[in-house]
Amino acid sequence: MANPKNNAPVRRREPITDTQLLMTITICIFVCMYVLALLIWGGGFKKPQMIFDILNDNAFLIIVSCGLTIVMITGSIDISVGGVTALVAMVGVMILNGNLSLYNGLITALGLSESWRIVFALITALLIGLAFGTVQGFLIAHLQIQPFIITLAGMFFARGMITIVSVDPQKATQNLMDILQKRIEIPWLGSVNKRGVLIPAKMEIGVVVALVIVVLVFFLLRKTKLGRSFYAVGGNQQSALMLGVNVRRSRFMAHLISGLLSGIAGFVFMMHTGAGNATNATAAEMNAIASSIIGGTLLTGGVGNVVGTFFGVLTLNTIKSIVTTSGLRDPWWQSITTGAMLCFFILLQSVVLMRKNRKNGKK
């Protein structure tokens, strides 16, 4: 019999988890891609505003993707997020415009100023998101119904509701939009134009919201018991149960949070566009799934990170910018590159994980 100490594996490097590995890959690829774009096209990519434009346009997508990442970590899926986002945006615009008599009555009764409409729109956004999250979460976690089916139903339901709220596209009144669309100017990241005038970088409020949510979700996933239970449930539901994790509650909470975040995303979307339309945020759920996957979240559950997802959104949209910059302006090129990109990342991920896990021997 050998001395027990001899059997201990001698490894110098700190062990890295699948989650960390996939996130690192995403960030590296994003950086490489951006540097490459800088070298080839320079111009627009040199200005920080390029990044800010992507962020401004996709703040809602970042928020939606955060929710989807959580859901995907538990091994579930939520495809209602795009519909909920669009529904919330539509309802928000209607509240701002005073088209909903309930809110008009409230504001008159309480003697509040017009800008309070924004607060009511926000509260309503949160409530709609919570409602979708609660119902879907309950059906999935407690009645054990397939998440795909439930959230597919949720998606149709939300899209249908938009038309019930308003058949025609709506545009928010300018005076309130002026408040919502205030941009934060960052002079030190600005650039000087041809006439030598400094144009500061501009960032929308929605981006701040999105960044705060990324940080909050990061801490939720990393530092709380609930967050870790998402990973446990996604890793092996049966084992998680045996280890004393409240599996039902975890699955419920994941969908609840996803619903809530879609509500917030809807509000941010409204802040950005100021428009309510049945075709708003079309395919946002698919873009969010793509971003999460590119960011290193596995559809099979248990692996994923919200920082990766953030870079996933950036990567996806930087590629789209690159495609446009390189002269392929027809919209289908963006779809084709997105598809190719997704394939590339999934291939890369499975190859890397296979190599990593083969090294560790059996099964």
Added chain:
Amino acid sequence: MQDDIVMTMRGICKYFPGVKALDHVDFTLRRGTIHALMGENGAGKSTLIKVLTGVYPMDKGEIRIDGVDGPVVIHSPQEAQSFGISTVYQEITLCPNLTVAENMFIGRSQSRGVNWKAMEKRAGELLENLSIPARPKQQLGSCSLAVQQMVAIARAVDTECKVLILDEPTSSLDDKEVEMLFRLMRDLKARGVGIIFVTHFLEQVYAVSDQITVLRNGELVGEYLVKELPQVQLVEKMIGKDIEDLAVIKKNDPAADTHKEIFYAAKGLSSTESRPFDFHIAKGEVNGFTGLLGSGRSESVRAIFGADPVTGGSVQVNGKSTKIAKPLDAMKQGIGYLPEDRKRDGIIADLSVRDNIILALQVIRGMGHPISRAKAEAFADEYIKALNIKTASADTPIKSLSGGNQQKVIVARWLLTHPQYLILDEPTRGIDVGTKTEIQKLVLKLSEEEMSITFISSEIEEMLRTCSRLIVMRDRNTVGELTGEELTQERVMHTIAGGKD
């Protein structure tokens, strides 16, 4: 309660509809001992464990635990844990995507937050303390199965554990890993933990245990000290000697077999589940693999049929080299296999008796050559009559038949393909005595018609009645081959026990 006793179970009874799973079983666990719980399939080992961990309520009896006054009632695994009873299952019940430290602590803390530093420090101490070669920050999936098993044990031990139940922890480990696990078990034993070790590997019991409790058919056979119970006696106690009242069947003359032509021969055949072995069978021969449950007898025949991925070895059929990589290859060579797990690998529950019968023949003929309805009906009727299958009609779904009749349908399925070699893995398990005899008679009849048959059964009596040659396996290795005069129950048991007295 005596000082050194941590847990006693007295007069435990557990009934399932129609079955006495446990009948007045006693079990005593002493502090700082490893106590093996032994028994063949259906002996009641897992039922006893499940009663102790609160998975099943017991119908009668009492459990006492050191430090608790009076008998305790355990309702759930969580409650068992609060009494200091922890279980580590055969299948690893941890999350492979989490780190080692997380797996040891998740689901146990009361606070809402996770303090990674404190958790990893505590895990590191525990792992070092138990000499487990894993690091807290390592992802569990990157550890070998043995280390994962040990992490599960570390988790169990950390919860103020008095009784540690290891339910077949070694079944997916290799020799070296088993040794690592044993070291940990001895270490825990030295710390005063009482360990219940459930396994079916004899060698391992003798390598690590202090005491053995043997169960058979839900009854207590006895409790013994390992050093006072030779292996052969243990095997006897596990298998029992009760000879069933079966019709005496005439056995064919073993001497006649030696001159016959070899139908199938394998050299160094191995699969993902079985170790390399040599094997051959002559035309018209009936031979068998014997050994305790888990000895590798089923895995060996599965390798012959290509039911598990074959990893090496050479095969000759009728003197010609051939390759059998998957069941269809074997079927094309005229080999049929009746699987051990009838429900999972055998019957297609919702299909009719007729469809179940023609299945294998249809597969051999291929999709392009369907069997006509009239022919299928003729085949089905022929075999329902020939094998005396009791079914309302050939259209009845097979799931509504009794176990014995289902088994006959599967036999019919293979006979219809007119195989030259038929492997029957536990064809008589869970079926009534009458049908058992019928199947045994059928085996001998088929062998007279020059069909080669390999027969596996947990009942040695049955094997002795039908087989002219027995290959004995123990702990996944072939340990002997018995023919002619050697075919006696004593001799078989001695060989299973490794010839030690």
